[in-house]
Amino acid sequence: MNTLERWTTEKSADLYGIDNWGAKYFGINAKGEVVITPLEDKSISVSIPEVIQGIIQRGFDMPVLLRIQNILDAQLTYLHKSFKKAIEELGYNGCYRGVYPIKVNQQKQVLKEVTNFGIENHHGLEAGSKAELIAALAYMKSKEACLICNGYKDEEFIDLALYARQMGFKCFIVVEMPGELDIVIKRSKELGIRPLLGIRIKLSSRAGGHWTESGGDRSIFGLNISQVVHAIDILKREDMLDTMQLLHYHLGSQIPNIRDIRNSVMEACRIYTGLVDEGANMKYLDLGGGLAVDYDGSHTNFSNSRNYSVEEYCADIIESVMSVMDGNEIEHPIIITESGRATVAYYSVLLFNILDTTTFDPQPFLDQLDENKPEVIDNLIEVLHSISLKNIQECFNDAIYYRDELRIKFKHGDINLRERAIGETIFWHIIANIAKNSKNLKHIPKELLDIDSALADIYYGNFSVFQSIPDSWAIDHLFPIMPLQKLNEEPTRYATVADITCDCDGKIDKFIDIHGIKRSILLHELDFSEPYYLGVFLVGAYQETLGDLHNLFGDTNVVSIMVNNDGSYDFTKEIEGDSVQSVLSSVGYNPKSLLGRFRESAEESVKNGKISVKDRYNIVKAYERGLRGYTYYEY
Numbered sequence: 001m002n003t004l005e006r007w008t009t010e011k012s013a014d015l016y017g018i019d020n021w022g023a024k025y026f027g028i029n030a031k032g033e034v035v036i037t038p039l040e041d042k043s044i045s046v047s048i049p050e051v052i053q054g055i056i057q058r059g060f061d062m063p064v065l066l067r068i069q070n071i072l073d074a075q076l077t078y079l080h081k082s083f084k085k086a087i088e089e090l091g092y093n094g095c096y097r098g099v100y101p102i103k104v105n106q107q108k109q110v111l112k113e114v115t116n117f118g119i120e121n122h123h124g125l126e127a128g129s130k131a132e133l134i135a136a137l138a139y140m141k142s143k144e145a146c147l148i149c150n151g152y153k154d155e156e157f158i159d160l161a162l163y164a165r166q167m168g169f170k171c172f173i174v175v176e177m178p179g180e181l182d183i184v185i186k187r188s189k190e191l192g193i194r195p196l197l198g199i200r201i202k203l204s205s206r207a208g209g210h211w212t213e214s215g216g217d218r219s220i221f222g223l224n225i226s227q228v229v230h231a232i233d234i235l236k237r238e239d240m241l242d243t244m245q246l247l248h249y250h251l252g253s254q255i256p257n258i259r260d261i262r263n264s265v266m267e268a269c270r271i272y273t274g275l276v277d278e279g280a281n282m283k284y285l286d287l288g289g290g291l292a293v294d295y296d297g298s299h300t301n302f303s304n305s306r307n308y309s310v311e312e313y314c315a316d317i318i319e320s321v322m323s324v325m326d327g328n329e330i331e332h333p334i335i336i337t338e339s340g341r342a343t344v345a346y347y348s349v350l351l352f353n354i355l356d357t358t359t360f361d362p363q364p365f366l367d368q369l370d371e372n373k374p375e376v377i378d379n380l381i382e383v384l385h386s387i388s389l390k391n392i393q394e395c396f397n398d399a400i401y402y403r404d405e406l407r408i409k410f411k412h413g414d415i416n417l418r419e420r421a422i423g424e425t426i427f428w429h430i431i432a433n434i435a436k437n438s439k440n441l442k443h444i445p446k447e448l449l450d451i452d453s454a455l456a457d458i459y460y461g462n463f464s465v466f467q468s469i470p471d472s473w474a475i476d477h478l479f480p481i482m483p484l485q486k487l488n489e490e491p492t493r494y495a496t497v498a499d500i501t502c503d504c505d506g507k508i509d510k511f512i513d514i515h516g517i518k519r520s521i522l523l524h525e526l527d528f529s530e531p532y533y534l535g536v537f538l539v540g541a542y543q544e545t546l547g548d549l550h551n552l553f554g555d556t557n558v559v560s561i562m563v564n565n566d567g568s569y570d571f572t573k574e575i576e577g578d579s580v581q582s583v584l585s586s587v588g589y590n591p592k593s594l595l596g597r598f599r600e601s602a603e604e605s606v607k608n609g610k611i612s613v614k615d616r617y618n619i620v621k622a623y624e625r626g627l628r629g630y631t632y633y634e635y
């Protein structure tokens with residue numbers, strides 16, 4: 001990097017890829033702050049650091065999950081618009097009905113906003129369990145919208161779905177297991193309610209990506225073709241074939257390759273036409289979820305990306321369905337998709353502050369060398385002095401060799417603690433030197449590609465990976481992360497980010513990159529005169545409920561904002577995160593009895609003369625405050 005060249009916000013945008021993954025919802029302003037641009041008019045922007053100030057003034061500490069309601073609205077609208085466009089352009093005769101799968105983010109606020117924003121387009125809900133159906137029934141507004149019941153269903157679940165049907169909801173009971181159909185038929189007869197039925201099929205098509213085990217012959221849910229035919233026979237026999245109107249499949253989430261999407265649509269369409277031939281009253285084709293989010297902005301078929309746009313997704317689906325239906329002279333079905341991830345991922349950002357850093361800059365060592373130093377130290381010094389562009393790999397190999405020798409000699413008692421320390425320090429000088437030099441190489445040897453991450457600082461963030469971005473820990477999922485301020489200054493420190501759970505897995509050491517994965521991220525040098533905030537973006541899908549109380553770090557504070565057309569914004573909702581007493585309660589402690597026990601213990605200390613009564617008062621107060629407090633680092 002030419003240091004004479006001024007650093008710009010454009011360079012930051014490039015470095016962190018914000019224009020690639022931000023879907024035009026996020027950008028950087030002239031002051032070097034990350035801004036939200038959720039409206040169609042992209043000149044209207046809200047600075048995230050400014051929002052953070054507002055949050056702190058309202059008495060909330062970091063970490064905070066920030067929800068930008070407009071983005072949810074915009075994503076829903078975008079999906080419907082894209083389908084409408086494809087339908088009009090291709091002359092499709094059916095329409096599109098989206099449903100939101102509740103499991104992707106079950107928070108009440110999310111469900112409420114989806115049903116509110118979605119009302120115009122009759123956006124419905126998908127429930128995969130009794131609890132989800134019960135929530136859905138209270139929040140469904142439009143009777144035009146679909147309510148899809150998936151998942152394992154007992155009699156109670158089926159009864160609720162039948163009642164919903166009776167009330168006038170377009171509530172589909174999707175048969176996922178061979179045994180379910182019998183219960184549905186029995187209960188519908190007993191209650192005298194004719195159901196709307198769907199059938200979930202196992203496709204033989206499979207897709208690449210993390211979450212796609214739902215597809216294929218061995219998938220857990222859905223009927224195979226022989227079971228489908230058997231179900232048709234049962235319905236015929238019961239004179240209920242007219243209730244079978246919907247065909248459903250779900251290939252899995254985050255399908256990065258459009259080819260897989262197209263193949264599965266084609267296969268499903270064949271089955272759909274087969275069901276029509278069998279005399280079923282088919283009207284709906286439900287393609288499940290899978291619409292991916294481009295987390296790394298690479299627009300490839302890498303598992304954290306997608307090689308298609310939402311428009312292409314819609315056009316490909318409509319075109320594929322049309323081609324099969326027209327070929328068989330079958331009326332175009334109403335298309336349903338169950339997009340969860342793509343609907344909610346963009347609208348939440350995790351905000352946290354950096355508490356401290358550790359650097360691995362090697363310390364000076366010359367003044368510590370003495371005359372009769374061991375030979376291995378001489379060898380290391382020689383390596384350090386001989387580094388040039390031509391022999392980088394050789395020096396690297398030698399450095400590793402002599403460092404290992406140093407450690408062996410120490411183990412055998414041939415060199416002492418101080419000598420080993422000097423040796424290790426010289427080793428790190430060599431590595432730092434190699435790292436600096438290797439930047440000028442045309443072809444960096446494979447072994448040296450990640451050398452920066454070996455030297456990277458650790459930035460300690462006030463958050464828990466396990467609570468707030470569990471997929472990052474569980475399945476190495478990559479979320480875009482970047483500083484929220486100082487973006488007009490050059491970031492000079494290679495870093496990884498650790499959380500405050502004290503768990504060695506509580507860290508982020510893989511970062512998005514257009515060309516793959518980076519092992520460290522460039523951050524600004526900290527002087528701690530002002531807070532330094534990082535944002536983890538696109539965390540609205542799946543993270544909140546999968547998060548756990550590892551080390552008893554609880555739910556974070558949640559703050560929602562709504563940006564107005566004049567560029568002002570409102571704090572529309574604040575949800576206080578878990579207090580220490582509430583997370584303790586969730587693992588069986590009773591806060592009252594904890595306090596009682598602590599009081600007794602303090603009384604004993606008074607009796608033993610360790611503390612005064614006044615001390616006891618203050619100590620007990622501090623304990624009480626601790627119980628009421630936030631589980632994260634507070635100021």
Ligand SMILES: *Cc1c(COP(=O)(O)O)cnc(C)c1O
Pocket residue numbers: 101103104126128150250252253254288289290291338339340341342
């Ligand atoms: C999880 C799930 C979805 C959501 O998938 P996304 O890829 O998040 O859109 C949709 N349908 C079913 C049946 C699911 O299990």
